[in-house]
Structures are given as structure tokens and as C-alpha cells.
Amino acid sequence: MTVHIIVDEARYTDIMEPVKVRAPSIRDVARIAGVSYQTVSRALNDSENIKSSTKERVLEVVEQLGYRPNQAARALVTSRSRTIGVLTSQVAHYGPSTSLQAIEEAAREAGYLITTTSLATSDYYAITDRLEHLMSQAIEGLVVIAPQVRVFDAIRELDIRIPLVTLDSTGRNDNSSLSVDQISGARLATRHLIDLGHRDIIHLAGPQDWIEAEARMRGFLDEVIEADLNVRAPILGDWTVDFGYHVGRELTRFRDFTAVFAANDQMALGLIHAFRDAGLDVPRDISVVGFDDIPEAAHYWPPLTTVRQDFVEIGRRSIALLLGELGGERNRHHDQISPELIVRDSTAFRR
Amino acid sequence: MTVHIIVDEARYTDIMEPVKVRAPSIRDVARIAGVSYQTVSRALNDSENIKSSTKERVLEVVEQLGYRPNQAARALVTSRSRTIGVLTSQVAHYGPSTSLQAIEEAAREAGYLITTTSLATSDYYAITDRLEHLMSQAIEGLVVIAPQVRVFDAIRELDIRIPLVTLDSTGRNDNSSLSVDQISGARLATRHLIDLGHRDIIHLAGPQDWIEAEARMRGFLDEVIEADLNVRAPILGDWTVDFGYHVGRELTRFRDFTAVFAANDQMALGLIHAFRDAGLDVPRDISVVGFDDIPEAAHYWPPLTTVRQDFVEIGRRSIALLLGELGGERNRHHDQISPELIVRDSTAFRR
DNA sequence: ACGACATATGTGACCGTACACATCATTGTC
DNA sequence: GACAATGATGTGTACGGTCACATATGTCGT
Numbered sequence A, B: 001m002t003v004h005i006i007v008d009e010a011r012y013t014d015i016m017e018p019v020k021v022r023a024p025s026i027r028d029v030a031r032i033a034g035v036s037y038q039t040v041s042r043a044l045n046d047s048e049n050i051k052s053s054t055k056e057r058v059l060e061v062v063e064q065l066g067y068r069p070n071q072a073a074r075a076l077v078t079s080r081s082r083t084i085g086v087l088t089s090q091v092a093h094y095g096p097s098t099s100l101q102a103i104e105e106a107a108r109e110a111g112y113l114i115t116t117t118s119l120a121t122s123d124y125y126a127i128t129d130r131l132e133h134l135m136s137q138a139i140e141g142l143v144v145i146a147p148q149v150r151v152f153d154a155i156r157e158l159d160i161r162i163p164l165v166t167l168d169s170t171g172r173n174d175n176s177s178l179s180v181d182q183i184s185g186a187r188l189a190t191r192h193l194i195d196l197g198h199r200d201i202i203h204l205a206g207p208q209d210w211i212e213a214e215a216r217m218r219g220f221l222d223e224v225i226e227a228d229l230n231v232r233a234p235i236l237g238d239w240t241v242d243f244g245y246h247v248g249r250e251l252t253r254f255r256d257f258t259a260v261f262a263a264n265d266q267m268a269l270g271l272i273h274a275f276r277d278a279g280l281d282v283p284r285d286i287s288v289v290g291f292d293d294i295p296e297a298a299h300y301w302p303p304l305t306t307v308r309q310d311f312v313e314i315g316r317r318s319i320a321l322l323l324g325e326l327g328g329e330r331n332r333h334h335d336q337i338s339p340e341l342i343v344r345d346s347t348a349f350r351r
Numbered sequence C: 001a002c003g004a005c006a007t008a009t010g011t012g013a014c015c016g017t018a019c020a021c022a023t024c025a026t027t028g029t030c
Numbered sequence D: 001g002a003c004a005a006t007g008a009t010g011t012g013t014a015c016g017g018t019c020a021c022a023t024a025t026g027t028c029g030t
Helices: A002-016 A026-033 A037-044 A052-065 A071-078 A094-109 A124-135 A149-158 A182-195 A211-226 A241-251 A265-277 A295-299 A311-326 B002-016 B026-033 B037-044 B052-065 B071-078 B094-109 B124-135 B149-158 B182-195 B211-226 B241-252 B265-277 B295-299 B311-326
Strands: A083-089 A113-119 A141-145 A164-167 A176-180 A201-205 A259-262 A287-289 A306-308 A334-337 A340-342 B083-089 B113-119 B141-145 B164-167 B176-180 B201-205 B259-262 B287-289 B306-308 B334-337 B340-342
Touching: A026 A037, A026 A052, A037 A052, A071 B071, A083 A094, A083 A124, A094 A113, A094 A141, A094 A311, A094 B094, A094 B113, A113 A124, A113 B094, A113 B113, A124 A149, A141 A311, A149 A164, A164 A311, A176 A182, A176 A311, A182 A201, A182 A211, A182 A259, A182 A287, A182 A306, A182 A340, A201 A211, A201 A241, A201 A265, A241 A265, A241 B295, A259 A265, A265 A287, A265 B295, A295 B241, A295 B265, A311 A334, B026 B037, B026 B052, B037 B052, B083 B094, B083 B124, B094 B113, B094 B141, B094 B311, B113 B124, B124 B149, B141 B311, B149 B164, B164 B311, B176 B182, B176 B311, B182 B201, B182 B211, B182 B259, B182 B287, B182 B306, B182 B340, B201 B211, B201 B241, B201 B265, B241 B265, B259 B265, B265 B287, B311 B334
Parallel strands: A083 A113, A083 A141, A141 A164, A164 A176, A176 A334, A201 A259, A259 A287, B083 B113, B083 B141, B141 B164, B164 B176, B176 B334, B201 B259, B259 B287
Antiparallel strands: A306 A340, B306 B340
């Protein structure tokens, strides 16, 4: 019995191995349908001049053979890959990953595929390496989410000539860009604290080399200076909740402040945790504002006052911009999305 | 002056327009380097039989021309796309997006690119549509993260013959799979509550059509039945924090339970929020356990008892499995990753 | 000095598709 | 009923690489 099975398997491989299991090509379809390969092509790309009965017959054969057009061949001859590259940092964060998903959906609807590559570190070599990696795939357009400062240098250096959309709030680049107005978002948050009577406000910023972090910091500083408060140097964080917690522990040793504006919700959560550990109540003793309005923010304790960004909209608009450029749109667009202050319970009047 | 510039520009376009700005091909490189295109190919694919001086010269020209091999052409002739497809649901969640990032990194190191497509809904048509979409790109392998039940049906139906790795804890499929042992993870959580003296435990599950949700539910039921407690039908959730909150509000109307095991950390957070709103203290009045151990879980109030999954490891191992199959590994592997119970402050002895 | 052999380089064919153009079939017009 | 106009289909070629094989060059022992 066992022997039989083994023999069977052996015979199987003997027979199967030499048979080229090549996928059916357009010519196979043509032959079976009794037409020329060009006619098959017409049937597939719903061209004008084809009799509907022919088209039907061809599509039947296509179905029957499980024929799939070879994209590589198509890309080769049309020099269109129908692929958009996305360079993103830290996809594991809520914002970028939400935008990424929206981008993928919008791109798919337009018939594009997304190739993603992410940036764990921010060193220049890694950035160029990822960009090269994407470019080698003949992507037709590039979206950069959550960009770091050096990304722009790398793009310039590599002389990337394809349509490019970035989330750039600085406006200092000549590609199309979509900016959530981080500066005004940060100003809203800061102004809110000032309006509540706070005079000693600390800013827990994101990493210096992130464009968004930089913009939020600038918004904070602008507002603080305008209100003529004394300016404290922001603390540079790394976006993580753990970092927020550690900073919070340090800060409680001094208590020379009554409010903190964190550059994202995660760090705000860490801060609140540390303050509570030290016996400080938020918002009674210290007010905390976050940034992003991730879905959990409303359910933190206390529910977090924060600045909402519409990440889905960001993703959609990025692709809309990119498709515009791919469609031959000449001039660069600078779309703006406005963030919104969401007041919850982590902020209160200064006592 | 102005006129001059305009004239110059006009001439520029006149001259430039007809010139095909085609990217340099391997033959261009060959011509300039004074060798045959085959030699260029050898230089690029570091083949054995090439004089190092020739190779050097060729690579210099490659650099100078900014030549990039056309992947479409290469894919066409080798029928290798060097691309791995990833089908993922709800990338915006921490787990999947973390795994995705790890997958991308691991794949990149092995010289593969990742093409992602995500599944917002779970309807069958959407699934086959996405799979078709991926298959049309001639991906060499497929990874399915956070799979839904119907994904397997779709894969079978579409007769997908490429190497496939799924996160499947059921073991009922014949592809290679990687299973975080969700069942034992859920049992750990449930056992922990039972050990604390809880007798009336509610399970807030994930959506029924998710494999992971199903497995966690089974683990919960197994443990409850084994301990001979009366079995309550789990509540089916949707993974979101808002849903957790609403369920929590409903539950407080009855209070015929002392503990809840939520199928993920977000829903656990929502529950806790609702309980607090109703004047119930966690863990004094009600114990809550989550699942995943997202980075924020340790900083929730109270810090959340939960079951840790190593999402990065999941991503890495998936690719390792897939690369194994791509490398000609014959037999299917079923790798297992064990989750771990992390006890924090959201659970306490039943009073 | 010669063949034997290894090393280095060149040539032809092919992968599967789309485009331009050629050809054949059909229809309407006077 | 001849002819142009239009519709439907077929043929040749190019896209940019890799592979298999052919050829040129160099190295060695006898």
C-alpha cells in the first residue's frame, strides 16, 4: 500500500516536471477562441471596434482558461506600472496607518496598486535606500506620509522626477503637497491653555527631524510669544507613550508649570499616567492637551482634550492630488486641511 | 531681457519635446561602456565570469547615466516579480499595522517588495476582488494578516497556487501558517479571572467572521466550561473602543457579572470608561482583561491586564515561512507563537 | 608550437503585451 | 451596382531585459 503511494507520487513528478506550467498568454486565448491575439486584446481593454458576439466568445475563453493579463508585459510596453509608491515612517502609529489605508483604497478605485516601504530610522542612507527601492519598481507617483526633514533632501538629491505628493506643512518644497495646518492646530491647543489662564506651559514635542513635529513646535512658540508668556524650550520626544511617561516623571520633580501641550495623544497619555502616579490630578493640578484625536483619546481617563486631524481625508486628498498630476495636471497644488480643537476633560482653568 | 528668456524657453521646448526622454536601457549603457549588453547584465547581476576591470567600468557608466534596470522587463523574462502581496484587514489597528511593518522590513532585506491591499468590509465579493487585484500583479507569494473566515474560501475558490502564509489558529487549512495560539491566550486570560474568584465572566468578542475572534472566543468557552461555570453567550463586538464603551453602558444596567474579558485592548478601554461613568470602579467592582498588549495598555487607567502578542515577531516569521516556500521548501510548516499574560491593575480578587 | 581547457565577451531568440498600420467585411449612397 | 466610408479583424514590430549558446582571448603543460 505504502509502496503504491510512493510510486504514484514519483510518477506524478516525472510526468509533471517537464510540462511547462506556463500561465496562458493572450495568444493561447486567441487560438482557442479562433481569433487573433489583437482581437483578444481589444476584448479585454474594451475597445470600440469589436463585435459584441466576438467579445463575448473571447471573454468566455478567458474565464475558462483563467487567463490573467501579464502586468509585467503590459508595463513593459506601455511603460506604465499602475503602481504608486508610498514612503511612510512608523506605520504602526494610528495616523500614518489610517492615512495609508485610505490611500490604498482611493488608489485602488483609480486602478492603481500601492507599494509601501517604511522608514524605521531617520538616517539619510536609509531614506535614499528606500527611495531607490521604490524607484526601481517604476512607480508612477510617490506619496510621502509623515515625512522627515531629510526626505526632501534625499528626493532632491536623487533627482526624482515623478509626481510627488507630500504632507508638508512648511510649503518650502516645490512638489504638490497637502498640508494639515499643523501650525494653526498647535496654536489652537496652546491658545486654549492660555485662555484657561495657564502661564507656564510646557511643550512635549516630537522628534526634531519630523516635519510635523517641527510645525507643531513652531505653532506653540508663535502663540506663546504672541501672548507674551515666558518661553520654555520644548522637550523633544519620540512620539511613544513610554517616553511621555518618563518625561512626566521628570517633570513632577519641578512642578513649575500648570499645563503641558503634547505633540501627540500617546505622549499625552504617558504624561497623565506619570502625573497620576505622582499624586497630581489632571486637570485639577495640571492640564494636558494632545494632538491627533486617535479614537481612544475620548476614552482615556480623563478624556483627552486634543486637536483632531482627519487622517482618512489626508489619505484621500493625497491620492486625489497625485492622480491629478498623473493625469497631466500642470500646476502644483497646495491643499490645506484644517485641524480642529476637541475640548474634553483633561484641561481646566488654572487654579 | 524678458523677451530673451521667453524665446529661450520656447526654443527649449521645441528642441526638447521631440526628444524621447526614454530612460537609459541596458543597451545604452553597453554602447557607452564599449561592451555588449550581455556584459552589462553580467556586471549588474554580479556574475562569475567577468573581468573586474570591465565590471568597474560598466558600473561607472551605470552610475553616470543613472541607469535603473527595468523591473517590468526583468519580470517578463524571468517571470519573477520579486513582489509579495499582503492582504490585511483594518490596517489602522495596532496589531496588523505593526506586523505589516515588520513584514515589509523582512521582505525588503530579502530583496522583495510588498504590495498591500486592505479589506475594509468582510463581504465575499470584496475579498475576491482584492485577491484578483493582487494576483494580477504576478505576486510570488501572499501573506494574509488578520484573516477573516471567508478569505480562505475565496483563496480556495480562486485556485491560488502561489505560496501562501496565513495567520491561522485553526489549523484547518493546508497552506503554511503561523498561529499565535489565540486559544491558549484566551484561556490564560479567562483562567486568570477564574483564579481571582470570578464566577460570572462576560466575554466581549470580536466580529464573528474573524479567525482570531473566533479562536479567542473558543478559548474563553473552553476554559469556562472546564471550570464548570455557567456559560454566557459572548457579546459580538467590532474591535473599536466606541463599541466597548456602548457595551459597557448596556452591561451596567444589569450588573450580573464581576469580570469581563475583552477580545482586544481597545474594547477593554471602552468598557472601563463606561464602568467608571456608571460609578463602578475597575478593578474593585469589576475586573477587565484585554488582549494584544498595545503599547498604551500599560498606561491606561488602571493599567490594563492583558495578553501580549508579539506582532513584530509575527510579521518576521510570516516572511521567513514564505521565503522558505519561495526557496523551494516542500512541506508546509505550522509555526506557533505563544502569547503571554501580562497582569497589571485592571483585575483583582472578586470581593 | 600546439591543442586542451578555462575565462571573458558577444549574438540570437524569446518573454507577453500594446500600438500602428494593413487588410478584409459590411453598409449606405447616388 | 460601383465606390467611399465605416466597422471588424489580422500582422509586424517594439518594449528591455535574461538565457542558452557561440565565439574570442588567455593560460598551461608537453
